[in-house]
Amino acid sequence: MPTTRRQAALQGAKKGGNSSINDEKEPAEIGEKRDVEQTSVKDSEDEPPSKKTKPNESSGKDNEKKGETMSVNPQTETIERGHIYFFYRPRVQLPEAHSLDDVKNFHMLLVPRPPDFSVHDGGAVNKSGDNNDEDTDMTVLTSGADAVPAPEALDESKKHYRLITVGKKHLPDPEQGGKGKGRKETFWATVTAVGDDLNSLEKGLGEKTYETKTRGTRHEEPARLAARGAYAIVNNEPRVPSERTTHLGYHLSHPAELSEVQTALGISTASSLVVQVKNPLAPAMNPQQSHAKGADYPNHIMSEVFGKGSKGRESYGLRFVSCERPELLDYMGAQLLLIASKGGDEGLEESLGEGRGAALHELEEQEGDEAIQTILRELDMDSKVFPAAPLEGNWI
Numbered sequence: 001m002p003t004t005r006r007q008a009a010l011q012g013a014k015k016g017g018n019s020s021i022n023d024e025k026e027p028a029e030i031g032e033k034r035d036v037e038q039t040s041v042k043d044s045e046d047e048p049p050s051k052k053t054k055p056n057e058s059s060g061k062d063n064e065k066k067g068e069t070m071s072v073n074p075q076t077e078t079i080e081r082g083h084i085y086f087f088y089r090p091r092v093q094l095p096e097a098h099s100l101d102d103v104k105n106f107h108m109l110l111v112p113r114p115p116d117f118s119v120h121d122g123g124a125v126n127k128s129g130d131n132n133d134e135d136t137d138m139t140v141l142t143s144g145a146d147a148v149p150a151p152e153a154l155d156e157s158k159k160h161y162r163l164i165t166v167g168k169k170h171l172p173d174p175e176q177g178g179k180g181k182g183r184k185e186t187f188w189a190t191v192t193a194v195g196d197d198l199n200s201l202e203k204g205l206g207e208k209t210y211e212t213k214t215r216g217t218r219h220e221e222p223a224r225l226a227a228r229g230a231y232a233i234v235n236n237e238p239r240v241p242s243e244r245t246t247h248l249g250y251h252l253s254h255p256a257e258l259s260e261v262q263t264a265l266g267i268s269t270a271s272s273l274v275v276q277v278k279n280p281l282a283p284a285m286n287p288q289q290s291h292a293k294g295a296d297y298p299n300h301i302m303s304e305v306f307g308k309g310s311k312g313r314e315s316y317g318l319r320f321v322s323c324e325r326p327e328l329l330d331y332m333g334a335q336l337l338l339i340a341s342k343g344g345d346e347g348l349e350e351s352l353g354e355g356r357g358a359a360l361h362e363l364e365e366q367e368g369d370e371a372i373q374t375i376l377r378e379l380d381m382d383s384k385v386f387p388a389a390p391l392e393g394n395w396i
Contacts, residue, residue: 144359259393
């Protein structure tokens with residue numbers, strides 16, 4: 001972990017992105033996809049990074065994005081932090097959802113942010129105890145400070161975001177499997193929208209009415225906000241390269257107490273997932289994937305990350321890699337494996353390490369005092385259009 005502001009500054013830079021949501025054909029639903037079956041990765045065939053992947057070589061390319069760093073070497077610290085929002089949309093023609101059976105899509109929205117210490121002095125302590133400018137670069141960061149995102153601007157539409165649609169319509173349960181109990185729950189997910197304008201996101205998640213040839217007029221209610229919190233994506237520091245994994249950990253600020261809504265969607269107050277990315281050139285793992293195009297990664301990612309032509313047993317390289325570069329999430333169609341890791345505050349700290357879980361817990365206790373209307377203003381959304389009743393424990 002970086003220990004001084006100078007070292008942290010070398011790791012924390014902003015990155016730009018210019019892809020956007022494209023309206024889909026009937027129905028024009030952002031993130032629409034068929035439910036897929038739970039999938040396990042076979043160690044001998046699918047070559048997940050926890051078993052097969054070696055550290056990536058130098059990228060030789062500067063690639064900066066908001067709240068994250070693109071290093072010439074794979075990072076072993078926090079590679080991104082920000083705020084996370086969970087949405088669900090009721091099924092077509094249903095005015096409300098009252099259970100998971102009534103849910104059409106479940107989305108996880110990531111809004112990256114720079115680290116809080118880069119915009120405030122509150123996340124750092126000066127060694128000498130004074131505030132001289134010449135000593136600023138030698139300021140020591142508090143434990144876990146690199147995982148704490150800067151506050152969100154309100155009513156600001158120009159923000160980078162990624163919308164990830166989870167195939168099973170809920171998150172994998174960290175209590176299932178592991179330690180002699182079988183494989184951890186593993187669900188497919190897809191990056192269904194990437195952009196820098198929240199107005200496009202609002203349009204994609206909003207109310208829809210459209211015509212079909214066989215069923216006539218069809219209507220979809222707008223997505224509902226079910227939870228909000230802070231997240232950090234962290235690469236571990238393994239004893240051997242083959243054990244390298246990337247964890248996405250989050251801690252909720254809203255709701256303060258979980259209800260039936262969050263429980264049904266698999267959302268915990270604090271939890272972590274191991275994130276892997278499928279090589280778009282690798283064969284489909286199930287019939288649903290055979291119809292998906294996959295991410296259109298540039299050549300440098302295919303060669304440096306997936307090892308096309310140099311790693312694995314196939315010409316396309318490794319079938320799966322750990323998500324050790326946040327850039328991998330910036331391409332629509334990217335197919336992800338979300339593997340349940342650990343739940344609760346202790347599990348979050350164990351997954352992220354070095355005080356990051358505790359830092360997220362402390363932050364979200366503070367942000368938990370924010371009004372629901374303020375949360376929607378973070379996304380430049382109208383509280384009259386996007387219901388937030390699930391944050392108060394009610395299906396809608």
